[in-house]
Amino acid sequence: MKYFNTKQTILAGALCLSLIGFASCQDDTLDMNGLENANRMPMKTVSADAQKVIDQLKIDAPDAIIAHRGSTFWTPEETEAAFRWARNMGADYLEIDVQRSKDGVLLALHDNNLRRTSNIESVYPARVDADISNFTLKELRALDAGTWFNEDKTDNARKEFENQKISTLEDVLMIAEGYRVKRELDGGNYDADGKPFYQEIDSEGNVIGETTDLADSNGHFIYEVDALDNGNRPGVYPETKEPWRFSGMEEDLAKFLKEKGWLVTADNVKAIPTQAGKVGVANTYSRIILQTFSWQSMELLEKNLPNVPKCMLLWKGGYDNLTNDTPEMIADVMNFCVDKNVHIIGPSIGGAPNKYYDLTSPWMCEMYHKPGFLIHAYSFDTQDQLKKYNGDYYYKGLDSRFKNADRELAGEWKGKISRDMFIDAGFTNLTDLSLEYQGRASDKSAEEVLVDLGYETKVGRK
Amino acid sequence: MIKLKNISLMLLLGLACSSVNAQENITTKENKGAIKFTSNDGEYKWSFGGRIYTDAVYYMDDATDLSSKTNISDVRLYGTATWGNWDAKINFSFAKNKVSAKDVYLNYRFNKNTSIKMGNFFEPFGIQGSISSKDTRFIGSSNSGEAFGISRSIGVAATHFTDKYFLSAGIFAGRINNAEMGDGGFSVTGKAVYTPINEEGMLVHFGASASYRMPDANGFDAKYNDDDYNREVKYAAGPEHKFLNAHIGNVGSELKFNGEVLAIYGGLLFQGEYYQNKAMRRSNYDLQFEHSRPDMWGWASTAKGFEDWYGVQRDIETKGFYAQVGYLFGSDYSYNSATAYINRPKNGSFEVLARFNNTDLNDIDGIFMQNKFWDADPMKAAAGQTNYSVGGGESTDYSLALNYYVSNNVMFRLNYTVMDIDNLYYRMDDQVSYVNARIQVNF
Numbered sequence: 037m038k039y040f041n042t043k044q045t046i047l048a049g050a051l052c053l054s055l056i057g058f059a060s061c062q063d064d065t066l067d068m069n070g071l072e073n074a075n076r077m078p079m080k081t082v083s084a085d086a087q088k089v090i091d092q093l094k095i096d097a098p099d100a101i102i103a104h105r106g107s108t109f110w111t112p113e114e115t116e117a118a119f120r121w122a123r124n125m126g127a128d129y130l131e132i133d134v135q136r137s138k139d140g141v142l143l144a145l146h147d148n149n150l151r152r153t154s155n156i157e158s159v160y161p162a163r164v165d166a167d168i169s170n171f172t173l174k175e176l177r178a179l180d181a182g183t184w185f186n187e188d189k190t191d192n193a194r195k196e197f198e199n200q201k202i203s204t205l206e207d208v209l210m211i212a213e214g215y216r217v218k219r220e221l222d223g224g225n226y227d228a229d230g231k232p233f234y235q236e237i238d239s240e241g242n243v244i245g246e247t248t249d250l251a252d253s254n255g256h257f258i259y260e261v262d263a264l265d266n267g268n269r270p271g272v273y274p275e276t277k278e279p280w281r282f283s284g285m286e287e288d289l290a291k292f293l294k295e296k297g298w299l300v301t302a303d304n305v306k307a308i309p310t311q312a313g314k315v316g317v318a319n320t321y322s323r324i325i326l327q328t329f330s331w332q333s334m335e336l337l338e339k340n341l342p343n344v345p346k347c348m349l350l351w352k353g354g355y356d357n358l359t360n361d362t363p364e365m366i367a368d369v370m371n372f373c374v375d376k377n378v379h380i381i382g383p384s385i386g387g388a389p390n391k392y393y394d395l396t397s398p399w400m401c402e403m404y405h406k407p408g409f410l411i412h413a414y415s416f417d418t419q420d421q422l423k424k425y426n427g428d429y430y431y432k433g434l435d436s437r438f439k440n441a442d443r444e445l446a447g448e449w450k451g452k453i454s455r456d457m458f459i460d461a462g463f464t465n466l467t468d469l470s471l472e473y474q475g476r477a478s479d480k481s482a483e484e485v486l487v488d489l490g491y492e493t494k495v496g497r498k
Numbered sequence: 499m500i501k502l503k504n505i506s507l508m509l510l511l512g513l514a515c516s517s518v519n520a521q522e523n524i525t526t527k528e529n530k531g532a533i534k535f536t537s538n539d540g541e542y543k544w545s546f547g548g549r550i551y552t553d554a555v556y557y558m559d560d561a562t563d564l565s566s567k568t569n570i571s572d573v574r575l576y577g578t579a580t581w582g583n584w585d586a587k588i589n590f591s592f593a594k595n596k597v598s599a600k601d602v603y604l605n606y607r608f609n610k611n612t613s614i615k616m617g618n619f620f621e622p623f624g625i626q627g628s629i630s631s632k633d634t635r636f637i638g639s640s641n642s643g644e645a646f647g648i649s650r651s652i653g654v655a656a657t658h659f660t661d662k663y664f665l666s667a668g669i670f671a672g673r674i675n676n677a678e679m680g681d682g683g684f685s686v687t688g689k690a691v692y693t694p695i696n697e698e699g700m701l702v703h704f705g706a707s708a709s710y711r712m713p714d715a716n717g718f719d720a721k722y723n724d725d726d727y728n729r730e731v732k733y734a735a736g737p738e739h740k741f742l743n744a745h746i747g748n749v750g751s752e753l754k755f756n757g758e759v760l761a762i763y764g765g766l767l768f769q770g771e772y773y774q775n776k777a778m779r780r781s782n783y784d785l786q787f788e789h790s791r792p793d794m795w796g797w798a799s800t801a802k803g804f805e806d807w808y809g810v811q812r813d814i815e816t817k818g819f820y821a822q823v824g825y826l827f828g829s830d831y832s833y834n835s836a837t838a839y840i841n842r843p844k845n846g847s848f849e850v851l852a853r854f855n856n857t858d859l860n861d862i863d864g865i866f867m868q869n870k871f872w873d874a875d876p877m878k879a880a881a882g883q884t885n886y887s888v889g890g891g892e893s894t895d896y897s898l899a900l901n902y903y904v905s906n907n908v909m910f911r912l913n914y915t916v917m918d919i920d921n922l923y924y925r926m927d928d929q930v931s932y933v934n935a936r937i938q939v940n941f
Binding site for chain 2: 076077078189279280316330331332333335336358364365367369372480
C-alpha cells in the first residue's frame, strides 16, 4: 500500500479532531425546560372506566369549590358551624378528614390529637396528647371544639361557636342533605349554641329517645331539617389517612356510605332533592370524592370503593409522596395513579398564608392532565392565588376565563400556553372568595350567611 | 563535614566513570517504533517509551446533556528492563492531571512459554480485560468489557502457553490505588484458551475465564466499627458512566465468568465475549439490629424486622456480551500465542469493524418509583417497604470503527456508536449516538 506523507497525515488527523471540538460548541442537546419535560415523559393513560368517572365529574362539578374543613377562617374547622356555613355559602363540596373513634364511629377531624382544636386539657388533662382513636364518641362530644377558635382568631370570634362539637361523618352527610343538629330552643327560637340533642339509650345501648344529657346517650346527634338552609346540596370530600393509623378504614367508609345511601356504585343510592339555581352536587354521581396522601390508602380505596371518584393528594417530601418534583418523579406518581384508577390529582400551591411547596406550576399541570386526570389544587386563600393558578396572568388585562371566555394571551404566549397548564378546581378556606372569583357570588357575604344561620354574636375585636 | 564532602565527590566520580563505561558497553536499536538499549553482552536490555492519546467525542440526540469535547485522555511513560530470565516494567499514567501507576511488575521466565509475574498487572480475564487499550479494535472496550472487565490488581500469576492453548491463573490482593482504610480485598482469577486451529492466515480460539473476588472495604464504618459490611462492587460503562451504572453495596464476594471466541481468516476477524457476574451480598441486618435502639413502638424487635421492611439483601446478577467483525485492508491479521490475541496490524493498514453489544446491569424484582425500589407487593410498597433491586440500566449499542495504522508509532481511530438506552433513572433518554476520534501515538 502506498504510504501517505506522515506529516500531512498527522496534520489531517489533528484537523479532524479539532473540527469535532468546534462542532461540539453547537447546542446538541434538547432544551429540557419544564414544558419539554411534560411532553417527553412517557406516561400511561387512564382506563376507560376511569375516563367515564372523570367525564362525569366534569358534568357534575366543573370548577368545583371545595370548602376545606368547611372553613378554617370564618368558623372553627370541621364543626357544624363550619359545614352549615359552607353549605349555605355555596360550596360544591364539604371537605373533611376522616378518622375513627375508639368505638368505631367515623369522625370528621384533622389532627391526630385534640390539643389544638378542643379544651381537652380541662376535660381530660391526662390524655391531652392521646390519639383520637383512644376516645369514644361520647368522650369526644364532651369536648368544646369551638372556643379555641374564638381565642385563636379573635377577629372572627362568635359567641355561638362556643361549645361546638367534634363532628362525625354522619353529621356532615346530614348537613349536606339540609339538616342540622337539633338543639334546645331559646325562647322558642333556634339557638345555634343551644344544648344539642343526643340519642338516648337504655342500659343495653338501645336507642329509646332523645336527650340533652350526654351521659344518658350514645353520643350520636339527633337531627332536624335545617329551617335556615337555603337549598344548596353540596357533595362531601372525605380524606383518609395512612392505614397503619386506622386499619380497615376504607372498608368501614364503604360500608357506612352504602348504609347512608351515599355510595353511588351501590344499588341503594339515595335521591337527594335539589333546587334549580342551587348547588346540587349531592344528588349526582360525583357526590363523594375520596382523597388521600397515602399510597397505601389509595390502594385500599380502589379495592373497597372502585369507580368512586378519587383524588391523589400530592405533597413534597416523605417516602410515600413526591420525593422531588422532577418530571421522572411526577411521571412515577401519575403512572401509579393510573394503575389505581385515580381520577383527580390534588397538588399543593405556593404562596401565603400556608406557603406550601408549589406543585402546581404550568408544566406540572400539563403532566397531571396528560394521562387524563383533573386537577383539584389546595388550598386557595387569596385572589392572587386564584388568578395565578388559573393562568390569568398570561392573559391580556389579567382576565379570568370566568369573566371573559374569549380572553387573549398577552405578549408572545400564543401557542405556548394552554388550558392544560392550569387547575380545574380548588380547595379553599374562603368559599366566598372563590365564588366571587368565579362570578358565582351569592347575594350574601360570608358574615351575613353566618348571621343568617344563627351565629350572630361577634365577641372578638369589633 | 569534610568527610561527607569527599565521599560525595568520590560517588559522583564513580558514577561518571561508570556512565562512560556504560556508553561504551551499550548498543541501541529501533524495534517497531521503540528504542531498545542492550548491553554488549546481551545480558541487560532496557527500553523507555510512552504514549499519548488525543481524543475527541461528539454526542448527538442526548436528552441528558453529555459533554462533547477534545482532550488528552492518556499520557504514559514507561520503562522496561530485562536481564537473564527476568523482566521488569514500570508504567505510569499522567492523564487528567494525576499520576497513577499502571503496569508495575517483575516477571520471571522459566522458559519461553512459562513465566510467573508479580506486581500490578492485568488479571487474566477475557480478551478486552487482558490487553492494553492501544491494542483494542475500537476506542476503548465495549460497554460490556468496560463494565465487567477487571483491569489491573496487585498479585502474582503464572502463565503457560503453546500454539494450541493459553493458561494463566493468579491470586491478587486488591487495587494499587486503594487509599481507603479497612481490609483490602482479594481475587483468584484464571483464564484458559484453546486454539484448535492455529495456522498461517487462519485461527480459531475459544476461551473461558473465571474470577472469585472479595472487594476492597470502603473504609471503616464508624457506626459499626467494622469494615466488612461496606464492600461494594461497581459496574459502569458508556458515555460519562451515566446510563450504565450500578453500585451494589453490602457485597461479601463476587463471581465473574467470561467466555470468549476469536477467529481470523486472512484479513477477516470475528471476536466475541460473554460476561456473567454475580455479586453475593452479605446481609448486615444482624449488625444493624445489634447496634440499633428501638423507637418508641419497639421496632424492630428482631433483625428479621429490618429485613422485612427494607428488603432482602439478595445476590445481584448482571450480564453482557458483544460480537464484532472486522476486515483489514493492506495486510492480514496475525495471532500471538503469548498474549492469546492478535498482533498490531502492519503499517499502512486500514481496518474497518462493526460491533454489536448488549449490557444488562438491571436485576429488578421490586417496584420502581420516586428513584427508589420498593417491595414487589404494591400494598407493602405503598406502606413504605423497600427493596434491594439494582437498576444500573440496560443498553444495546451498534458501533462502527475505522482504524488507520500510519506507522509503528501513530494510528488514527474513528468510531461511530448508536446506543439504545433503558435506564429507570434516565427515562427521557431513549437513544444517544456519538462519534469518537483518537490520534494514538506510542513511542
